[in-house]
Amino acid sequence: MASAKKFxxxxxxxxxQECITWRPERASGLYLPTPMISRGQGRSYGDAALNENGNVVLTERVNRFLDFDSDSxxxxxxxGVTLAEIIDVCLPRGWFLPVTPGTKFVSLGGCIAADVHGKNHHRDGAFSSAVESFSxxxxxxxxxxxxxNENSDVFWATVGGMGLTGAIKDVxxxxxxxxxARVIAKHQKAQDLEQAFTLLAEEDDSNEYTVAWIDCLARGRSLGRSVVMHGRHATAEELPASKSVLATGGRKVRTLPIDLPSFALNxxxxxxxxxxYYRREGGKQKSFVTxxxxxxxxxDSIHHWNRLYGKRGFVQxxxxxxxxxxxxxxxxxxxILEQLSASRRASFLAVLKRLGPExxxxxxxxxxxxxxALDLPVRGKDLFAMLDRLDDIVVKAGGRVYLAKDARLGRDSFEAMYPxxxxxxxxxxxxxxxNHFDSSMARRLGLTNE
Amino acid sequence: MSEARKILILGATSAMARGTAAAFAARGDSLYLAGRDTDELTRLATDLSVRFSVTTHHGVVDIANTASHSAFVKQAATALGGLDGVILAAGYMADQADAATDFAIVERMVAVNYLGAMSVLDQCAALMAAEGQGFIVGISSVAGDRGRQSNYYYGSAKAGLTAYLSGLRNRLSSQGVHVMTVKPGFVDTAMTYGLKGMFLVASPEDIGRAIVRAVEKRRNTVYLPWFWRYIMLIIQHLPEFLFKRLKL
Incomplete structure (x- = not known):
């Protein structure tokens, strides 16, 4: 197997960062005898799947379905199988992912390593709740x-373990x-943060999935102005009988071909x-089928949407x-919203969600x-200083920052966040x-260099 | 969809073979995957049957072991319940510099790419000629079109395979069996990953779909992607006095 140096x-x-990449064609190539980190679809945001000047094993071709029982x-x-592939194969047979993050272009291994969550975390837990076992x-x-039941300590160290316990083979x-294949959605406007919290906390059959989009440039009395979006899977009865209810249908996919100039998002x-957006989406108060x-x-309908933030990139x-x-x-x-709003930083995507137990x-x-969750372009001297201040708020409240999104968290804050x-x-x-399994993130957070 | 055909894929664990198997499976054909890595063959066969709801079989064969071919081809045809098509994707390309210092590597390249290929395809051809129908796809290489200093042991074995396929096509055309020669250029596989000087690299999935389409059209020789025909036309027609001075 040959390697290729890549940024x-x-x-x-x-x-x-420059890394030495390896791309095995089969499961036996997932392991290297020298230190390494696995990388699935590269959808973690920061340096979790980077290993500066070290080995990175790309799992994209190790993507075989090994068994599917369409009865159970x-x-x-x-x-290396992606959620998109699982949906393609299993949804027409009446099965869907119990937990899914906001993109389907992620690998199974990555979903376990980050223990990803979806809009139903408050009810159904994180991705690991769907995982029976893995090798x-x-x-x-x-x-x-x-x-x-088997090697359970390794199981729980690997779930959320950012690839640092080993290379996940089969899941x-x-x-x-x-x-x-349809969802019944309903939107509600929340005029401020308090109302958004109240709407997110409502327990109702119609909010199997729930999430709020926040306008984080709104200030003063409108601080936290949001659109709260609920959803649930449609039953066959609710759809016109003529429709093929499990067909996914095609969707036009566009590609953002170039980096936008960094001033585009201001x-x-x-x-x-x-x-x-607030007016249009918030107006959909009657439930609709999507x-x-x-x-x-x-x-996912815009490939390379990350180019929106320009060449210097962004942090979530x-x-x-x-x-x-x-x-x-x-x-x-x-x-946090006050800090952000005061800094007049434009977060194009800002999402508020309720989460359930660990x-x-x-x-x-x-x-x-x-x-x-906030997307912030890497711009201006004070961005990282502001994020450090946000970390202090989070630590004080007993909360934590999501490693799958992180590119800059300091070691002390990290240690205070993960008890x-x-x-x-x-x-x-x-x-x-x-430390055979090592990454740039692991070194930054002190997970592998004592 | 037309009727499911019964197809044997030799050297099934390579990326190009996987892409081709997927393209046949996508149209509903039954497959027999043959190679050396049993665990990997099992995984691939299951993958194709889960994704495409087709029947798959698999078995071990070493293309270099010519003595085993007769029994193997019979066994595969029995498992499939007939034989409508064969894809020869088994191949072995070692580094030219390694081969230049170790002749065993040259022998291995000839044993796999040329001798073994002839042996196993002879067995398949006999079976299909007796039935008077079917197709054989031999994956050769643009490297066989003209010997170049960077890759001529491999290239000469593939040149032999190309000539064999041409002769086989000539013989079988009157017996209802179609023989197609495929000459891929740069394909994004383990063979080329990380190599310098690659350009216009095609994905194995695209190559697979193109092979299935070319079989439908009963093409004789296809370059994949198509523009390689013209690249190779130029390379083949460079005068030797010029060609021999190039670093190719």
């Missing part, structure tokens, strides 16, 4: 089967049945967009603030509370004492 970046295109929904596949190639090249997961253009692609993966800041009392989360999010992954991100880090370190020390 790689995560989805945020910051940072960019049990699926076994290689770690993991560990530091000496041997394969370990991991599940809740078994359980899909959920759906009657149709506080004027974004606030204009936000005003229009499809799985449009509902779950709106941005996603944090969760726990609901010890509802006020701590509310006050914390409010302070999964058990030692470094998993979700915890009961509210999570806020089960010492348990994770124990497992890492036992199965990989020489």
């Amino acid at each position: 790689l970046a995560g989805w945020g295109r910051y940072p960019v 929904g049990e699926l076994r596949a290689e770690a 993991l190639i560990v530091a000496d090249g041997t394969v370990l089967n991991c599940s809740r 078994s997961l359980r899909l959920r049945p759906v009657e149709t 506080s004027v253009s974004v606030s204009l967009f936000n005003a229009i 499809d799985i692609d449009r509902y779950f993966y709106p941005l 800041y996603q944090c969760v603030l726990p609901i010890n009392t509802i006020d701590t989360a509310f006050e914390g999010i409010k302070r 999964s058990g992954g030692l470094l998993s991100f979700p915890q009961s509370g509210y999570t806020l 089960r880090l010492s348990e994770w370190r124990e497992v890492k020390q036992r199965i990989d004492p020489n």
